[in-house]
Amino acid sequence: MLPLRSITALVVLLVLHVPVKAQDVSERAVRRARTFFDLAKRGREIVNTVHFGCGYDSHTYKGYVKVTDKDNKVVPGHFAVVYDCKWSSNTGDTRMAFLCNAEGTFYEMQVMKTNAVFAQPFVAANASIKILGEALLELLKKDLSEADRKFARKLIDDANAKGLLEWSLKVQQTLGR
Numbered sequence: 001m002l003p004l005r006s007i008t009a010l011v012v013l014l015v016l017h018v019p020v021k022a023q024d025v026s027e028r029a030v031r032r033a034r035t036f037f038d039l040a041k042r043g044r045e046i047v048n049t050v051h052f053g054c055g056y057d058s059h060t061y062k063g064y065v066k067v068t069d070k071d072n073k074v075v076p077g078h079f080a081v082v083y084d085c086k087w088s089s090n091t092g093d094t095r096m097a098f099l100c101n102a103e104g105t106f107y108e109m110q111v112m113k114t115n116a117v118f119a120q121p122f123v124a125a126n127a128s129i130k131i132l133g134e135a136l137l138e139l140l141k142k143d144l145s146e147a148d149r150k151f152a153r154k155l156i157d158d159a160n161a162k163g164l165l166e167w168s169l170k171v172q173q174t175l176g177r
Contacts, residue, residue: 025079025102030064032104033081036173037061046109047087049132049165050094051116052124057086067099077102082112092116098169106173109166125161132161136168143175 036042043059060083067078080097087094094114100106111121125132133156137149144152148171155164 024066024074025064025077026104029077029100029102029104030079030081033064033079033098033100033106034061036104036106036169037081037083037098042169042172043083043085045168046096046165047085047094049125049161050085050096050111050121051087051092051119052122052128052132052161054088054092054119057088057090057092059083059085062095065097080110088119092119094121106169107166109162109169122161125165126159129156129159129161129164133164136164140168140171144171 038061040059044056047054047056047059062082062084064079064081067075067080069075078099078101080099082095082097085094085096086092092115094116095112097110097112098106099108099110114121133152137144137152137156140152141149152164152167155167
């Protein structure tokens with residue numbers, strides 16, 4: 001099994017040019033991922049964290065792509081669902097990829113491109129992480145194990161908005177929210 005951390009943004013960008021064959025990725029897995037990420041509340045949460053303070057307008061599914069490892073080898077069954085996100089009164093545009101395993105379980109997000117100049121991904125959220133992190137921790141506290149609470153606490157203390165968002169998405173998908 002390949003370590004999940006070995007999959008990089010460059011790899012996702014490279015695979016955009018690799019056509020996806022139907023038998024390579026389970027349509028059921030893609031549906032599962034899309035069911036989770038297509039929700040407006042999910043898009044709002046993601047955009048409001050990535051471009052903190054700018055305001056969510058919309059997000060649109062653009063398709064899915066294969067995922068490759070650090071050696072540029074396709075990870076069997078793994079894929080990334082790709083969304084274009086609009087924010088800041090439709091003046092902001094960011095393309096994001098959400099990497100999923102063969103079952104459609106999310107494990108990593110990547111900002112593929114953005115037109116942001118002043119609202120670079122995660123910068124404002126990192127600056128405001130204590131407030132955001134505490135709010136997420138409070139929202140999910142009754143559903144978390146002690147290990148999950150400790151992990152979240154470390155992300156908050158490290159001011160890691162991207163890691164905190166990824167953790168929140170994983171927990172929400174697991175809990176069926």
